[in-house]
Every structure is written in C-alpha cells, then in structure tokens.
Amino acid sequence: MTCETLRFVLGDQLSPNVSSLADLDAASDVVLMVEVADETTYVRHHKKKIAFILSAMRHFAARLGEDGVTVDYVRLEDQGNTGSFREELARAVRRHRPRRVLVTEPGEYRVRADMDSWRDLVGVTVEIREDDRFLCSRAEFARWAGDRRQLRMEHFYRVMRRRYGVLLDSSGEPEGGKWNLDADNRKALPALVRPPAQPQFDSDCETREVLDLVDRRFGGHFGDLLPFDFAVTEEGAELAFDHFLQCALPQFGDYQDAMRQGEPVLFHSLIALYLNVGLLDPLAVIRRVEAAYRAGDVPLNAAEGYIRQVLGWREYVRGVYWLKMPDYAETNALNAQRPLPDFYWTGETRLNCLADVIGQTKHLAYAHHIQRLMVTGNFALLLGVAPKEVCEWYLAVYADAFEWVELPNTHGMALHADGGVMASKPYASSGAYIDRMSDYCSNCTYDVRKKAGPKACPFNYLYWNFLIENRARLEGNPRLAMPYRTLARMPEARLAEIRRDARAFMDQVTGAAAPVDAA
Numbered sequence: 001m002t003c004e005t006l007r008f009v010l011g012d013q014l015s016p017n018v019s020s021l022a023d024l025d026a027a028s029d030v031v032l033m034v035e036v037a038d039e040t041t042y043v044r045h046h047k048k049k050i051a052f053i054l055s056a057m058r059h060f061a062a063r064l065g066e067d068g069v070t071v072d073y074v075r076l077e078d079q080g081n082t083g084s085f086r087e088e089l090a091r092a093v094r095r096h097r098p099r100r101v102l103v104t105e106p107g108e109y110r111v112r113a114d115m116d117s118w119r120d121l122v123g124v125t126v127e128i129r130e131d132d133r134f135l136c137s138r139a140e141f142a143r144w145a146g147d148r149r150q151l152r153m154e155h156f157y158r159v160m161r162r163r164y165g166v167l168l169d170s171s172g173e174p175e176g177g178k179w180n181l182d183a184d185n186r187k188a189l190p191a192l193v194r195p196p197a198q199p200q201f202d203s204d205c206e207t208r209e210v211l212d213l214v215d216r217r218f219g220g221h222f223g224d225l226l227p228f229d230f231a232v233t234e235e236g237a238e239l240a241f242d243h244f245l246q247c248a249l250p251q252f253g254d255y256q257d258a259m260r261q262g263e264p265v266l267f268h269s270l271i272a273l274y275l276n277v278g279l280l281d282p283l284a285v286i287r288r289v290e291a292a293y294r295a296g297d298v299p300l301n302a303a304e305g306y307i308r309q310v311l312g313w314r315e316y317v318r319g320v321y322w323l324k325m326p327d328y329a330e331t332n333a334l335n336a337q338r339p340l341p342d343f344y345w346t347g348e349t350r351l352n353c354l355a356d357v358i359g360q361t362k363h364l365a366y367a368h369h370i371q372r373l374m375v376t377g378n379f380a381l382l383l384g385v386a387p388k389e390v391c392e393w394y395l396a397v398y399a400d401a402f403e404w405v406e407l408p409n410t411h412g413m414a415l416h417a418d419g420g421v422m423a424s425k426p427y428a429s430s431g432a433y434i435d436r437m438s439d440y441c442s443n444c445t446y447d448v449r450k451k452a453g454p455k456a457c458p459f460n461y462l463y464w465n466f467l468i469e470n471r472a473r474l475e476g477n478p479r480l481a482m483p484y485r486t487l488a489r490m491p492e493a494r495l496a497e498i499r500r501d502a503r504a505f506m507d508q509v510t511g512a513a514a515p516v517d518a519a
C-alpha cells in the first residue's frame with residue numbers, strides 16, 4: 001500500500017486543527033498514531049495519566065476514522081510494536097511507502113532532538129511543522145526575550161493581552177485600569193463557602209479496555225487507577241469547561257490561592273490535562289472567559305486571574321522551556337543535593353499538608369497550583385532536594401504533566417534551580433503561609449505556632465535554615481532583604497537551634513537517622 005503523506009500525530013496532539021493535519025487529503029493520506037512503551041515508562045507515570053492519554057488517543061483516532069480519514073493506529077500490545085516513536089515510524093514508512101512524512105513539533109526537547117534523525121532513518125522527507133496551537137510561537141518568544149537581562153511573565157502577559165485584544169477597554173488599555181488583579185486573589189476560604197462538585201465522566205467500552213490494559217501493564221506505577229472519571233474526548237472536555245464556567249469561575253479569583261483539607265479542586269478548572277493534549281483550544285477558552293465577564297456573569301478579578309494563567313503563564317513557561325533547553329534542565333543554582341523523601345511516593349507522613357496534597361495526587365493525579373507550589377514544591381525547596389528528583393516526581397504524578405510545562409514550573413518556579421529565570425526570588429515560606437491559606441494546620445501533629453523543638457512545624461525551622469544554607473547565593477537579592485535582616489538580628493543560640501532542628505528533621509525524612517517524634 002502506498003500513500004502520499006504519512007501524518008504522524010503524537011499523543012498530546014489530539015486537536016483536529018493540529019498543524020500536521022492541515023491540508024490533509026483523506027483520499028491519499030494516512031494518519032499514523034502509535035502507543036509506545038518508551039513514552040509510558042521513561043518516568044513511571046501515574047496510572048490515571050497513562051489511561052487518560054491512551055483513551056483520548058483511541059477516541060481521537062476513532063473520530064478521524066468517522067470523518068473518513070485512514071488511520072494506522074498501533075496499540076501498545078500489538079504484535080511487533082517496537083516501543084519507540086522512531087522504530088514505529090520506520091515500520092509505518094515500510095508499510096505505506098509515503099512520499100513524505102509530516103509531523104507537528106513535539107512538546108519535549110528529548111523527542112524534538114530525536115526527530116532530527118528521522119529523515120535519515122526512514123529515507124523520505126520528514127517535515128516538522130510548528131505547533132501553532134500555542135498563542136506565542138517559539139520564534140516570537142525568542143524575539144520578545146531578545147537580550148533582556150531578566151524575563152518577567154508580567155511584561156510578557158501585557159504584550160499577549162494587547163496582541164490578542166483580550167480584556168482591553170475601548171482605548172486599548174486594560175479593562176478596569178489594571179493589568180493584574182492578583183492582589184484581590186489571595187483570600188482564605190471561609191468555612192461556609194462550599195466548592196462545587198466535579199463533573200464525572202463514565203467510561204465507555206474503549207476506556208474500560210484501556211483501564212484493563214493499564215491495570216495489567218502498569219500496576220506498579222504510582223497512583224490509583226480507579227475511579228477514572230476524566231473526559232477523553234473534545235466534547236467531554238468542553239462539558240468539563242462549561243461546568244467550570246458556570247459553577248466555579250465566578251469565585252476562581254477570590255479563592256485561587258486557598259487550600260482546604262479533603263477539597264482537592266476548590267474553584268479551579270481542572271482543564272490543564274485537556275489543554276495539554278489538545279482536547280481544548282487555549283484561545284477559545286480565553287475568549288469564553290472574557291465573554292462571561294462581558295456578559296456580567298463573572299467579576300473582573302476572576303476573569304483576569306484566569307486569563308492570566310492561560311494567556312500569560314502557560315505561554316510564558318513554554319517560551320522559557322524552548323528558549324533555555326537543553327541547558328535549563330541541568331542547572332542547579334542552589335546546589336540542592338538531598339534525596340526526595342520516600343513519602344512523596346506513599347503519602348505517609350505526619351506533616352498534614354503534605355499528606356493531604358500527596359494523598360489527593362495519588363488518588364486524582366491532580367493538585368492545584370498553590371498545593372504544587374507552596375506545599376510539595378516549597379517543602380522540596382526548603383529541604384534542598386536535588387532538582388532532577390523533584391522534576392521526575394512532578395512529571396510522573398500529574399495527569400497534565402508534560403515536560404515543556406512541568407520543567408519550568410518545578411525546576412524554575414518551585415525550586416529556583418534556574419537561578420531566577422522564572423521567578424525573581426524563591427517561593428520559600430514558613431508554615432505561616434500554609435496556615436493562612438488553608439485549614440491543614442488545625443489537623444496536624446505539628447504546631448504551626450512553634451518555632452523550635454520536636455513539636456514545631458518543620459516548615460518553620462526549615463525556612464530559616466534554607467536562608468542560612470543559601471546565604472551566599474541569596475542575601476544580595478533585594479526581594480529577600482527583609483528576611484535576611486531578621487536573620488542578622490537572631491542571636492547565635494537561636495541560629496544553632498534552627499540548624500539543630502533542621503538537621504535532625506532532614507536526617508529523619510531522608511532516612512539518615514532515627515525519627516524525631518512529634519507526638
């Protein structure tokens with residue numbers, strides 16, 4: 001069998017408008033989709049994440065088939081499946097003998113580097129197209145970054161708002177007079193405010209087959225496979241987003257940074273997984289949020305706060321990733337070397353905030369931004385865990401984790417391992433922040449008001465210890481001037497106490513010494 005063009009669609013390119021499907025000729029072209037072992041195991045992904053991607057791929061292929069497109073779909077357990085993109089492409093080229101291969105650039109540097117060798121491997125032209133589902137191309141971002149000494153999301157975001165004409169008034173200025181309403185978006189969650197229930201999506205036959213496969217093949221991976229209630233089609237993802245618009249967006253802004261025990265999603269949208277595989281289109285999402293604001297259905301702080309995440313942060317982290325890779329992943333500006341505590345994989349810890357966030361991560365393959373940044377991320381930062389170990393964890397455990405978005409957020413924003421490319425100061429904080437923004441501390445074995453001793457909240461002394469350990473690297477940062485002034489006023493006995501508590505705790509959680517009992 002021969003075809004004109006073999007169009008290779010990867011598992012996070014499930015959009016009908018992806019560039020590799022533009023100008024598709026259903027009469028002469030074949031779409032290739034492959035489930036490969038390399039991608040399911042290069043980190044030990046959460047079972048739900050694998051199930052989500054495989055099921056969404058199968059549904060996307062079926063939809064193309066219904067539209068009259070010939071799809072050559074290789075399943076994970078098909079006989080002869082070699083387990084890698086390159087070998088599966090080579091086999092497909094032998095099957096179809098196309099004149100050329102067309103593919104959209106991938107989301108990972110690792111795969112992009114491999115693609116450069118595909119032309120020689122398969123012996124026909126391999127055209128790699130830009131991924132124009134993003135709103136800022138790699139070249140545009142590089143132009144914007146130019147030779148700026150510092151990249152700052154806030155500046156980039158304003159450029160993007162103007163470029164797409166989002167939330168501007170009639171004179172082209174920001175709606176409401178301010179570009180960023182973050183100051184309004186840091187409220188703690190009052191006990192009486194109840195977040196909406198999440199939509200559940202039933203599994204059809206295809207998804208059930210995938211669930212069986214994942215259970216059989218990846219039973220040893222992190223996380224609970226069931227219940228599985230993600231959407232796996234474009235229509236399902238739209239329904240999930242509709243639900244968010246109606247039930248949660250109005251309060252998204254106010255409670256964006258809040259956390260509550262046993263309430264994993266609160267007023268967040270839980271759509272990153274759909275955006276990242278292509279089931280939702282970011283610009284359509286932004287337009288609908290703006291329309292909800294213009295219709296008077298949601299306040300400006302909610303609409304602006306949400307749009308800033310999608311038009312600002314999402315595009316910005318992708319820009320940083322492609323601008324700085326591959327060196328970016330190798331940086332370790334704070335020289336953090338400690339191992340990741342085992343409880344990141346088990347959830348078994350007496351630190352209640354960590355137990356809750358890791359527990360929900362196991363259960364749902366989801367945590368919202370502040371949980372990722374200020375609980376698991378902050379703790380790994382304060383402990384000085386090696387960035388590669390932390391990044392591997394984040395890449396494995398969240399259903400929305402793809403390296404282009406996971407790495408800058410973890411390596412840069414949470415760990416400051418990039419030395420300040422993503423954020424001008426480390427997001428380090430003591431237990432006071434978690435106490436202010438959640439109810440975790442009231443159910444914890446540790447006491448958030450205590451600064452020293454076995455009952456003290458470990459975030460408290462780890463915070464000061466972090467500043468002590470990194471004094472030479474961070475003391476000159478103007479945004480840390482205040483805590484360093486406080487540190488300078490501490491008596492030597494207090495500094496020794498901090499070091500002693502931190503050392504004992506670190507030895508305990510990294511397995512180097514007998515446990516310090518908080519009870």
Ligand SMILES: Cc1cc2nc3c(=O)[nH]c(=O)nc-3n(C[C@H](O)[C@H](O)[C@H](O)COP(=O)(O)OP(=O)(O)OC[C@H]3O[C@@H](n4cnc5c(N)ncnc54)[C@H](O)[C@@H]3O)c2cc1C
Nearest residue numbers: 268269270271272309313314368369373400401406409410
């Ligand atoms: C350490 C760490 C690791 C992260 N890893 C990932 C990851 O692997 N994949 C991922 O998509 N996001 C990641 N994020 C960003 C953010 O936490 C998630 O996008 C968000 O929690 C997803 O949940 P949601 O869809 O309910 O988002 P919402 O809070 O409802 O926000 C709406 C959308 O904005 C986008 N967004 C918000 N913040 C960011 C951000 N910082 N970077 C990029 N996009 C953003 C997402 O697409 C998200 O769906 C990470 C953040 C941190 C601190």
Ligand code: SF4
Nearest residue numbers: 353431440441444457
């Ligand atoms: S007391 Fe400390 S460890 Fe316990 S929940 Fe609060 S911040 Fe977390």
